[in-house]
Amino acid sequence: MSQTRNNHYVPQWHQNGFIDERDNQLRHLKRRDIQLKDGSTKVVYGKNWFTAAQCFYEKDLYSTFFGSFVNDDIERKLFGPIDDNGADAVKAFLTDDQAQWHHNFQDFFTYLDVQKLRTPKGLDWVKTKYPELNQIQLMTEMQALRTIHCTLWAEGVRELVSAEESDIKFILSDHPVTIFNYACPPDSELCAYPNDPDIAFKGSQTIFPLDKNRCLILTNLEYAKDPNGTNPLEQRTNATRIRESMVNTINFIAKRKLKKDEVTKINHIIKSRSKDAIAAGKETWLYPEDRLTCKWSELRHVLLPPTEELYKFGGEMYAGYEDGSTYYQDEFGRTSPQNENLKKETNEKKLGRNDYCGCGSGRKYKHCCKDLPEELRASWSELSIRERNLAFCRAIKGILGLDAGKTWLDIRREITEKQISDIYSFYSFIWPRETDIYSLLPKSDGRFRALYTGALDVRVIGLHALPMASLFSELLIESPIINPNNVNPEFSPIENPGKYKYQALKDILFMLELEPYIGYGLINLIPDPSNFDLHLMRAMMDMATSRRGAIQSRKDSEAYTKLAIEDFLNSIHMMPRDVKIRSLVSDFGMPENLAVQSIDTLNANAEASPLTMLQPIESGDGGQLMQFSMSPNYEMSLFTAQVTGSVIVTDSESRWLEYQAAQHRQAGVASYPWNEIYGKLVRVPMDYRMLELYVKSQQHFTTSRSILELADKLVLSDERNPKQLDNLSDLIDRLNNKLGEIDTDEEAEFVNGDCKILVPDGGVNDNNVQRLLVRSGCLKYDDKVRSIYYVNLKM
DSSP states (O other): OOOOOEEESSOHHHHHTTOOSSTTOEEEEEEEEEEOTTSOEEEEEEEEEEOGGGSSEEETSSOEEETTEEEOHIIIIIIHHHHHHHHHHHHHHTSOOHHHHHHHHHHHHHHHHHHHHSSHHHHHHHHHTSSOOOHHHHHHHHHHHTTSSHHHHHTSEEEEEEOTTOSSOOOEESSOSEEEETTSOTTSGGGSTTOOOOTTBTTEEEEEESSSSEEEEEEOHHHHHOTTTSOTTSBOSSOOOSSOOOOOTTOOBOOOBOOHHHHHHHHHHHHHTSSSEEEESSGGGGOGGGGOOSOGGGGHHHHSOOGGGGGGSOSOEEEEOTTSOEEEEOTTSOSSOOOGGGBOOOOGGGOOTTSBOTTSSSSBGGGTTTTSOGGGSOOSSBOOHHHHHHHHHHHHHHHHTGGGTOOHHHHHHHOOHHHHHHHHHHHHHHSOTTOOHHHHSOOOSSOOEEEEEEEOOTTTTTTTTGGGGGGSSEEEEEOOOOOGGGSOGGGOTTTOGGGGHHHHHHHHHHHHHHHHHHHTTSOEEEOOGGGGOHHHHHHHHHHHHHSSSOOOOHHHHHHHHHHHHHHHHHHHHTSOHHHHHHHHHHHHOOOHHHHHHHHHHHHHTGGGOTTOOOSOOOGGGOOOOOOOOEESOHHHHHHHHHHHTOEEEEOOHHHHHHHHHHHHHSTTOOOOTHHHHHTTOOEEEEOOTHHHHOSOOOTHHHHHHHHHHHHHHHHHTTOOOHHHHHHHHHHHHHHHHHHHHHHTOTTOSSEEEEEEEEOOTTOBOOHHHHHHHHHSSOSOOOSSBOOEEEEEEOO
C-alpha cells in the first residue's frame, strides 16, 4: 500500500469549492518573513496559481516515525473517514434540504472541529498547552482534543449566509475555521499566535466558508440575543465542553444574501486570522483590506444573525422515554432548573475599602478583589464557596436541632433517616450538577495559595492540615462530603439514608469542626471540580485505575489502617447486640463468653467516642456505606492546583513519593538551582494555637510565611538573580536557627514540622492532566504546578 506523506490539512475536495476564474486552480497568496542581516524582518508575499493538490499541505504533518519506518495511519485511518464523511456533510449543507442537514449534522460538526485543530496553526496551539510533545504525543493529543468544540458550537445560533448575489466570493485560509471576537483585534494578547479567542467567550463567533458562495457563522446565544449588553469576554453560561446535549438539528438560519461589502468584511476577518496563506478564485478577492474603512470592532455587525430568526434557538426542551422518565434541558444545555436562591447582587460602587468583599471570601475588599482584574475574580453574582459551606453548616444545625439546645450526644442517640436525607438534600441543593465551579474557585492571581492533599477525616484533619494554614495566604482543602447528584439512587444518602448513618456522623462532625475556620477565612473548603463534570470524573477515575500500583508508604498504611479499624468497631457498635456477638464468634472465632464481654466493654466506652452511633439499627438495614477519602488524588491535585494557581502541600508520605516519581515520568521536571535553596528549609512551625484562637499566629509564623512567599514569587517569576537568591538563603539560615532553638525548648508554644519542598525546573506537570485542563470549561489556568511541600509533624 502506498504511503500518504503529503498531508492536506485542507482537503482537496474542499478547496475545489472555491475555484472560480480558472479551471482547477486557485490564486494562492502566502506571506513569508525574511530575516535580514541587520536583524530586521522583511515581509514578502508570494502569489501563484495552484491546483488543490499543490495547496494547503505539509509533508509528514501527521506522520509518525519508528526508526526508519514511516507510519501514515493518522492520515488514512483517522482523517480519511472524517474527510469522507465531511465531504458528504458539507455537500448537504450547501443545499437547503433539512433532512440532509439532520442526517449529516454530527459528521459536519466533527469535520468542523477537526479543521480547527489539524492545521499547522491548530497543532501549534495544541503544543502550547503541553510542556513538551514529540510527534507521536502530538498526534495522540490532537486526537484526544478533536471534539472539544462541537457541543458549544451546536448549542449556539447557526446561520448559513450566501454570497451568490455578490461579485466578491468567500476566500479560504490555511486555518479555515476562523474565530472572531470584536473585543480581540489581531494584535491583542488573546490573538497572539497561535491563539484564537476562546469560543466559550460570549462574544466569540465562528466563521467557516463551505465554498465560495456559502459560509457558516456560529454565534453564542447570549450574545446573539443582546449584542450590546453582553460582555464579549465573559464566559458563556455552561461552558463545559465535553458533555451530551440535545439540539434541533434542522434549525439553521439561511436567509441572508450578502452584498459584496459584507463578503469583503468576512474575508478580511478570515485573512487577518490565517497563519500565513489564503486562496481565492480571483486575485482581487485576496486583498479585502483595500476596500475596508471600518474598525475591527465594527466588523461584528455583519456577523450578527437577524433578530427576527432567533426564536428558533434557546428555550427549554423535554424528552420522554419509554420507561416513563423525562429528560430536561434548558437553552444552555443544563439538565436541571436553575436555583435562583444561589444568586446574589452586589453593588461594587457602594463598597468601602474595609467592607467585606463582594466575592464572599470573608476578607476585606481592600485585601481581596479591589485591585484584581475581573477575569481573576471569583464570581460576584453567585453565592461563594464559603457562603455555601456556611449555609450548609447552618442547615445541619437547624435540621438536627443543634441551634435549639440539642447536644452532639443527643444527635448520636436520636438522628433519624429523614434528618440524614434532609441534610444531603440541602447539600445537593447548594451544589447542583451544572454548577460553574471554575467561576467560584480562586484564580491564579499571584497569591501564595496552597492546596492540601491527604486524609480528609475529622479525626486527623487538625493534626497537620489546619495548622498549615498559617504558612500560606490561603489554604484550600477539598470537601469530603459526597454529592448525591452524582450517585445512583441505590447508593444515595437521600434515597437510602439508613445506609449512611455512620458516614453522616463523620461528614456532619467534619463540617461542624471546620465551620469556624471557614467562617474566618482561614481555610477554603472547596468541592471536587469533577463533581460538576462527569467526563472529568470518569477520566480521572480511569487515570487513577491505569496507574501502576499506587505508592503506599508504611507510615501511611499504618495510620489509615488504624482509622479503618476504628470505623469498623464503630460500625460494629451500631448493630443489634445479638448480631455483634454472632459476628465476633463467626468472623473472628471468638468464644461466645469472651464475645459478650468484649461487646459489653465496647458499649461501656461508646459515649467517649464522638463517632459512635448510640442507637440500634434495624437488622434489615444491611451494612453501612463508609468512605475513607485521601483527596485530591495525584491527577486531581495537579488539575485543581493549576486551576487555582496553588502550590501543593501534603502530610502524606505516599502522595509525596508519587510526586517525586512523577519527575522521572515527564519531561521538563529535572532539578535546578532552586532545589539547593529550598533544600535548606527543613522545618516550619505548626500553628496549633490557631485551632483554639481562630487567628493566624504571628512571630515565627509571619517570618516563615514571608520567606516562603518571597521564595514562591521568585520561582513564579523565574528570577535567578544571584543576589536575590543569596539573600533568600541567608533568611532561611536565620529562620532555621530560630526554629532549631524551639526543638529543644519543652515550654515552646508550638512545635516544628519537618519540611521538604520539591521545586523542579519547569514545574510538575502531566500530559494526561494537561489534556483534561484543555477540555475543561476553565479558560485560565497555570501550565504547571510550580512547587510541592511535604510537611510532617516532628514528634
